[in-house]
Amino acid sequence: MQIVLTETAAKAMKQILADREAADEAVIRLEIAGGGCSGIQHQMDMQDGWDPEVDETCEEHGVRFAASKKMALFLTGTEIDAVETPAGPRFAITNPNVPQTGCAGCGG
Numbered sequence: 491m492q493i494v495l496t497e498t499a500a501k502a503m504k505q506i507l508a509d510r511e512a513a514d515e516a517v518i519r520l521e522i523a524g525g526g527c528s529g530i531q532h533q534m535d536m537q538d539g540w541d542p543e544v545d546e547t548c549e550e551h552g553v554r555f556a557a558s559k560k561m562a563l564f565l566t567g568t569e570i571d572a573v574e575t576p577a578g579p580r581f582a583i584t585n586p587n588v589p590q591t592g593c594a595g596c597g598g
Contacts, residue, residue, distance in 0.1 A: 491562035500551030
């Protein structure tokens with residue numbers, strides 16, 4: 491699994507991990523769920539570790555990501571950036587494995 495993380499997003503994620511006093515082995519778990527304009531939604535959550543039997547991991551700019559081996563197939567090449575929106579800061583996720591519909595309604 492290869493995730494492309496911008497330096498801006500890395501800084502924001504490191505701050506979130508520090509604010510939550512994350513353990514050294516903490517990871518950002520990536521998942522894909524049904525829903526959204528393109529038929530999927532990306533989800534991120536912090537976890538204190540991962541299972542090498544079922545997970546793939548990668549590290550980008552000092553941030554470690556984990557996803558199930560099955561999910562990793564659909565996440566390779568995904569880019570994560572931190573952006574400012576009228577609703578406040580958020581992470582923008584672009585996944586080249588998912589057809590883009592061009593919908594700008596929710597910005598998701």
